[in-house]
Amino acid sequence: METNQPSIIDLLIEAHVHLERQGPGSDDTTRQALSFLGELDGFSNVADLGCGSGPQTLELAQHLTGTVVGLDLFPQFIDVLNERADQLGLKDRVRGMVGSMDNLPFEQESLDLIWSEGAVDNIGLEKGLAHWRRFLKKDGYVAVTCPSWLTNQHPAVIEKFWTDAGSGLDSISHNIAVLQNCGYRLIACFTLPESCWTDEYFAPRETALEKLLETYPGNETVAAFVAENRREVELYATYGRHYGYVFYIGRKA
Ligand SMILES: C[S@@+](CC[C@H](N)C(=O)[O-])C[C@H]1O[C@@H](n2cnc3c(N)ncnc32)[C@H](O)[C@@H]1O
Numbered sequence: 182m183e184t185n186q187p188s189i190i191d192l193l194i195e196a197h198v199h200l201e202r203q204g205p206g207s208d209d210t211t212r213q214a215l216s217f218l219g220e221l222d223g224f225s226n227v228a229d230l231g232c233g234s235g236p237q238t239l240e241l242a243q244h245l246t247g248t249v250v251g252l253d254l255f256p257q258f259i260d261v262l263n264e265r266a267d268q269l270g271l272k273d274r275v276r277g278m279v280g281s282m283d284n285l286p287f288e289q290e291s292l293d294l295i296w297s298e299g300a301v302d303n304i305g306l307e308k309g310l311a312h313w314r315r316f317l318k319k320d321g322y323v324a325v326t327c328p329s330w331l332t333n334q335h336p337a338v339i340e341k342f343w344t345d346a347g348s349g350l351d352s353i354s355h356n357i358a359v360l361q362n363c364g365y366r367l368i369a370c371f372t373l374p375e376s377c378w379t380d381e382y383f384a385p386r387e388t389a390l391e392k393l394l395e396t397y398p399g400n401e402t403v404a405a406f407v408a409e410n411r412r413e414v415e416l417y418a419t420y421g422r423h424y425g426y427v428f429y430i431g432r433k434a
Pocket residue numbers: 201202203204205206230231232233234235236237252253254255258280281282283297298299300303304
């Protein structure tokens with residue numbers, strides 16, 4: 182009988198917890214999105230939802246003077262964020278907390294900015310934007326990345342892959358309409374470059390997948406998990422021109 186059988190969630194955490202980031206993105210694109218927000222000095226309370234181990238939480242804190250709360254479902258990621266904040270001398274202004282982005286623990290109208298990279302699709306863009314709006318101060322900002330169709334061709338294999346993963350893809354125009362219908366005005370929108378997937382995420386993740394295979398030799402669950410992750414890379418190499426992460430930046434209307 183096999184002992185120490187990891188679940189898919191265990192493997193997801195083990196493969197990602199020591200990566201710089203848990204999804205496509207980069208410090209450059211975080212800064213690019215920040216550049217649309219005007220005067221940053223007045224931002225005293227910021228939340229980064231689905232922060233993972235907090236690459237963008239820390240990037241934000243380095244460009245803002247206020248407090249940044251990083252919130253994620255998994256305590257393992259939050260522990261890493263808190264350690265990194267400590268190492269960077271940001272412990273006073275960065276706080277990681279465990280929680281769910283569809284049930285926020287903040288006071289109404291208390292946040293200047295809600296940030297979320299690569300995470301809102303876990304609950305759905307519309308549900309997230311609608312729920313979060315009440316926590317923003319008047320004129321507060323929201324900035325999210327969401328996987329989106331970039332062309333009018335929607336290959337069935339990609340449609341199925343993302344639906345099976347729990348988040349469908351919509352067009353950029355649809356997602357902008359969702360943002361506006363949820364009570365925000367559009368400030369900016371831009372597509373993350375390919376390197377945010379390949380160099381920033383897939384390459385370091387592949388090293389972590391190889392380590393998983395070494396740690397669990399012959400384990401079928403691990404082999405299937407690794408194969409599915411590698412399939413995502415192959416699909417992106419073949420069809421990545423049709424879909425990608427898009428930053429949507431809005432302001433409470
Ligand atoms: C693709 S990762 C992105 C992490 C990080 N923002 C980054 O860009 O590296 C998605 C993150 O969302 C978190 N997540 C998923 N569902 C969530 C929920 N309902 N509430 C809070 N976090 C959630 C996951 O634990 C994971 O850390």
